[in-house]
């Protein structure tokens with residue numbers, strides 16, 4: 416509960432943030448529409464928009480058609496003036512990219528492998544890359560930096576939980592370490608939270624902002640929960656770590672201490688390992704896959720309805736369906752978006768999940784639920800890193816006024 420009052424200045428900032436977010440969602444709209452959607456007076460909208468135009472964060476587009484055929488001046492976020500840096504860190508690689516303020520990738524600056532590198536050294540490298548990217552683009556006004564990291568991530572303190580498979584990632588506050596040396600805000604969050612933010616704020620696919628869950632099914636499984644415009648984080652920031660919810664209470668022992676964790680059965684690694692093991696006993700005539708293959712080859716075989724690959728895929732989807740059913744009853748989402756490696760298989764993922772979940776879930780619940788794949792052509796968490804930065808910049812609108820004084 417908010418237990419402090421609001422001063423006039425902060426109310427003005429809140430209103431500015433609201434208008435920026437409405438412009439982000441509408442993409443193109445009139446002052447009248449902003450007034451209607453925000454509930455603010457027309458005069459307040461006029462003042463805010465005048466400031467935004469003078470700061471170059473919003474521009475007029477000429478006349479657009481409104482309700483009843485009335486024409487009015489269109490407003491849109493200026494995508495030429497302000498930029499953010501987005502960094503996607505995984506346990507295998509990191510990517511650093513430059514994005515405009517509406518989330519279009521302008522350039523992928525660097526993609527680097529990370530195995531075996533300690534976290535302190537890694538952060539040092541990433542910071543150097545960000546500084547080089549900023550120095551190399553002096554004409555771009557960068558207002559914030561977003562970093563999407565793997566979980567379990569305690570966002571309150573900014574620490575990643577070390578995991579046995581990737582030793583050398585010491586317990587340090589990424590939040591503090593990454594902010595040092597930058598005078599623009601740096602925001603760090605779990606990759607699934609970044610993913611859901613990208614899906615809900617940058618994606619061109621239609622969505623409502625009721626309750627949306629993004630499920631990243633990659634080498635691990637995590638989810639980001641978006642509810643009425645906010646990411647649900649829990650008391651320490653690890654809400655949504657569904658990879659460590661159990662689908663078999665007497666199942667395999669997980670390093671987290673639990674048994675039967677979803678990630679042990681339905682991650683891309685679990686799928687690949689199961690397929691490699693079962694391949695040994697599979698007759699060559701039943702599959703086009705050789706004895707050794709990687710996840711991309713397996714995904715392709717599923718897409719091509721390879722008999723053997725599809726049989727294993729259905730088994731893995733059964734596990735994932737059980738995990739997703741847990742999400743449905745925990746959060747009652749209207750939309751579930753599947754991303755990360757397993758989504759590369761494509762439509763069969765949605766088809767199988769829909770089939771399974773319709774058997775596992777009350778009809779009235781499933782009727783109100785849509786399941787789809789990510790709308791991003793690249794990793795949503797990479798765009799999500801940009802979305803984190805944009806979201807932070809929009810919550811500090813005075814960042815855009817500074818450029819006039821620079």
Ligand SMILES: [Zn+2]
Nearest residue numbers: 659669671676
């Ligand atoms: Zn676990």
